[in-house]
Amino acid sequence: MGEHLIKMPDVGEGIAEAELVEWHVKVGDLVREDALLAAVMTDKATVEIPSPVNGEVLWLGAEIGDVVAIGSPLIRLQVAGGEGASSGSDKTEKAAEAPARSGEIEAQGDGAVRTSEAIIEQQAREAPPPRPVEAKQSPAVRMHRPPVAHTDNAKPIASPAIRLRAREAGVDLRQIPGTGPAGRITHEDLDAFLTHGPQVARAPGLIQDTSVQHIKVIGLRRKIAEKMATAKSRIPHITYVEEVDVTALEDLRTALNAKKRTDRPKLTILPFLMRAMVKAIAEQPNLNATYDDEAGIVHQHGGVHIGIATQTGSGLMVPVVRHAEARDLWDCAMELNRLAEAAKAGLATREELGGSTITITSLGAMGGIVTTPVINHPEVAIIGVNKIVVRPVWDGSTFIPRKMMNLSSSFDHRIIDGWDAAIFVQRIKTLLEAPAMIFVEA
The missing domain is CATH 3.30.559.10 (Chloramphenicol acetyltransferase-like domain)
Structure with a gap:
């Protein structure tokens, strides 16, 4: 096997750099010759970069939004052939003309032969099992649980600490809708009531949205x-x-x-x-x-x-x-x-x-x-x-x-x-x- 390094191409006369606006591949993907690898933008013109060879993506040299100089390393592919690592030499390009499609035979260093499907199956077997989801929820998650209102006769569910806080504050817990499991009143519910007053109880279907999206300005x-x-x-x-x-x-x-x-x-x-x-x-x-x-x-x-x-x-x-x-x-x-x-x-x-x-x-x-x-x-x-x-x-x-x-x-x-x-x-x-x-x- 060998490596083929793809550099940022010259995308226009007088252009010294271009912004990476899209990756079409990720590490581990198998790509064919002429398959689209990435898209870059310069001066409001978008240019798509194809793969010159068949191969497997080993490394990506930039993140979306990065400005990459012309000639800088952009992506490294593993290609078929025994010439060893290369950086886009003619030998590697010629050797890479051999197909690298899913299901084809791959030669191993010890002479063994495996198909790409076999490699994928082995990787799946060796992958660690998914971690179980913990039952404990963060306060932010609990705040998004639909609140449960209490009837006049039902005793609200709350811990002794919350009952003590409510008693000291002169608050009737029956006025507070609980967002915990089975309508349990949490410290956050009590804090919200003390901050905003009884209007929280009158609108049990309204919840706070504290989410923030971080959107990178690119392209x-x-x-x-x-x-x-x-x-x-x-x-x-x-x-x-x-x-x-x-x-x-x-x-x-x-x-x-x-x-x-x-x-x-x-x-x-x-x-x-x-x-x-x-x-x-x-x-x-x-x-x-x-x-x-x-x-x-x-x-x-x-x-x-x-x-x-x-x-x-x-x-x-x-x-x-x-x-x-x-x-x-x-x-x-x-x-x-x-x-x-x-x-x-x-x-x-x-x-x-x-x-x-x-x-x-x-x-x-x-x-x-x-x-x-x-x-x-x-x-x-x-x-x-x-x-x-x-x-x-x-x-x-x-x-x-x-x-x-x-x-x-x-x-x-x-x-x-x-x-x-x-x-x-x-x-x-x-x-x-x-x-x-x-x-x-x-």
Whole structure:
């Protein structure tokens, strides 16, 4: 038998380390060539690491959540062959091509031959018997036993020490529901009664939950936490909220969807907003920028690369619709749908998740009335979409029902003045309230 050492592979150009987010194997597992061993994450991209050989897992070199440098030992396998221990040499890799499936014959040092099933059976026989569960319960466990109320005539079950404490405190034990075996009153029951009073007896079905879960923040959730912490600690936000009458826009969107070609996606409000942003940015290019605060340089971009905050099963991702200035309404919608599906399926590439110059965040129908979006560092602006609701609006003579939506947008106050932020949002409002202007070329 020999050993094969698998090191952390190079998962991308310029990447020096990656975070281990999942083990697919444990020590003692038999793995086949190309079977998945682990998953690592870097820069919001998850990479799965397959096994190059057949073998048995002997050692795992990291725990979930650890950041592992490229080239560091990650996992050690025992492989078939007589070359002895190795660290991924060609000889071991070639020798490891022999199958190591369950049920195959394994050669022993003394010449004996055993099957994998025989090894498993022997390990089961040699394993120590399970330890019996002790009858004595901890106070924490006893606290979760359903309390037993006492009738007026029944004598409560309690130890002499508890009876003495109750007598000295002037407490009638019949008022205290017992959580011990057969309704026995414990010191904890008496303490709870002395602390909280008779209300404990009036709610025998309610128990305290003192459990605490310790959940390690790893993977995408850690990336999000780091990103948000950087944005809030380094960017002084200013948030500007304006309501928009989208009645005409919704009528236009409904009409376009009703007559769309089969090869076109269904339109949401976001493609209209993207096109309105492109027009507003043409008048205020300083909003389409990233700020390198360490170098003190604002990078003002010609191309409008709009990040779309997307909720996935793993957490928040921001796929990027590149060059929105060169896309029409339907092209924006098609690319938006493609990227959202890729992100939710975990198939978005690093290139598709980076390089945005301004971001849209929307919670759809759950968008609330007002939000305070966090800027996608190092950008200088983010546009937040709230839900559409029907509100009564005064038209000068009467109230009429209109479809209204708030835009909650945040700006980097180091770079964007409040006046400029207001002009930008008002321009978007004008275009959305008169959607025909979106299609008119300047």
